[in-house]
Amino acid sequence: MAKRSRSKSRQPPRERAEGEAGPRQPCPCGSGRRYKHCHGAPEGAAPVFVSRPFEGLPSECDVVALRELVPAATAPLPLGGDHADRDVTLVTLLPGAAPAMVRENGAIWLALQVQHHFGDPGRDLGAVLTRALAQEEPGVVGLTDDPGEGPRLQDLVSADELAVTVHEGFDFWVADVPDAPDLMGVLEQANASVNATEKLTSVQAAYWTDVGTKEHLRWVMPEPEERLLDALARLHVAGDDVLVPDSRFVGMFRAHGLLTPVWDLPLGTGAEALEEPADRFAAALADALADESDLTTEQRAARNGLAHRQVTIR
Template sequence: MAKKSRTKARSAAPLAEGEVGPRQPCPCGSGKRYKACHGAPGGAATPYVARPFAGLPSECDIVAMRELVPAATAPLTLKDHPDRTVVLASLLPGAAPAMARESGQVWLGLQVQHHFGDPSRDLAAALERALAADEPGIIGLTDPPATGPRLQDLVVGDELDVTVHEGFEYWLADLEDTSGMETALEQANAAASPTARLTGVGAAYWTNVGTKEHLRWVMPEPEDQLLDALARLHAAGKDVLVPESRLVGMFRAHGLLAPVWDLAVGTGPEALEEPADRFARDLAEALADTSDLTSEERSARSGLANRQVTIR
């Protein structure tokens, strides 16, 4: 009987590109196996969406703010409430989904504790509750919003104006009385690694984690094409941005890849601007190349594919 079972397992059809196996971790981040979460009969409460921020302005920056950047904000323009001030933030106090502020502003948080399957629908639900709030305060989201709009249905615009902050002082920016908040702010700031967004290319973020520095660059291209292009550049020695830098792998988050470079301590973000611009041009040429990969390029691609970490 056991032998028959093993034979059946070996003969099972291979997974399609992007498909999640039943015994693999669920991509929603719940910690459960896929077959016990969004792959269970009937699925989870909310269907899992592999690329939830597609179609939003600056999708790559939104992914970076949710997964990589400690402290950043960007204003949102709402389709039906163009006069309301809405701020999209990487993190709000207490990892709150949203806040209705005393100033009348609405703040929307990306880094939250819940994972209901579609972060865009979660954001829209929190936003609508904050807009309708009668009093200022934290807006919670304890149950999955099974119906209702997604954030793409509520906002307009082509590009976000992202501001990366040194710390979380923006939590207090619209308050007159900040007494009693100093300790919480100091603790939050102490946990935030220095981070900067490069100005010449999109969604590329330098960070200093103390023992080393990194460049983490969220890219919008489809995974297969991007891996091919990165492999071509690696084989040609064109993925070294600055001396002592090395492309060490990549994150996969919300349907996008984010290549990661290790940098020597002391590099800083300014030294990366011109090399990153040059790399972007080389990457565009590599993406346009549809020829078969050479054996060296295939080897490089395999190495890159094996150095991926899925964080959502």
């Protein structure tokens, strides 16, 4: 009796068209995932991660700061088109971590510090705002599923700059509500978590904060990472990155495609004492960014050190 062949019949591999990505190659969409796990997956395209989701939004650096660093702040959000007459306010956080809220007077509050995990916060916030604009009754507006195609927040906003107001706490939640006993417990708990924070007026997107044991300056900057690292290395070697006596440039956060340099400050410094030094540093940084000469050996070493003092938070 003949032995049954143990070899399985195999289909010859399908020939790929010229230029078509292989299953293990990076997906051409730019997501950073392998093609077989992204647009080559049987179920179709996976959610695409957008590395700089707030690019093109007015005051992009402030938006990143409000989303990741500032506890309690608001900014009016002017809209264009058919919604130009709507009263919309961007807030850092809402009661119960609600994504958005349509208030009794029809005004909309849109919360920044809500993580939807669908790959593009700009699109997710645009979807939440679109739903809030269509909701006729007061109440919370949420987003539980990937919203798919639709306008991003950048597409809805009509402004050159956002006017950010930093608050000492979340009392603005109830500032125009005569009696809100059901919110008092939540408000008290939220206020207890707030570190004192102030926005500098002499430069863009720089925020002083007191965390109790230390004070910090956290400054979100829009320049491309490689150019910014070169410039900061030049300033560090020259000793021009010291803002006030006993302050220290300690590293950077990376969030939503932007770098946020961080300084440790002596206790008691306060925000006001940083205004003139920050303005002076901004001028020195502009000069360093314009310098296109090759880095010296010492500057390259400083740059490598700075590159290792980065923490990616989003």
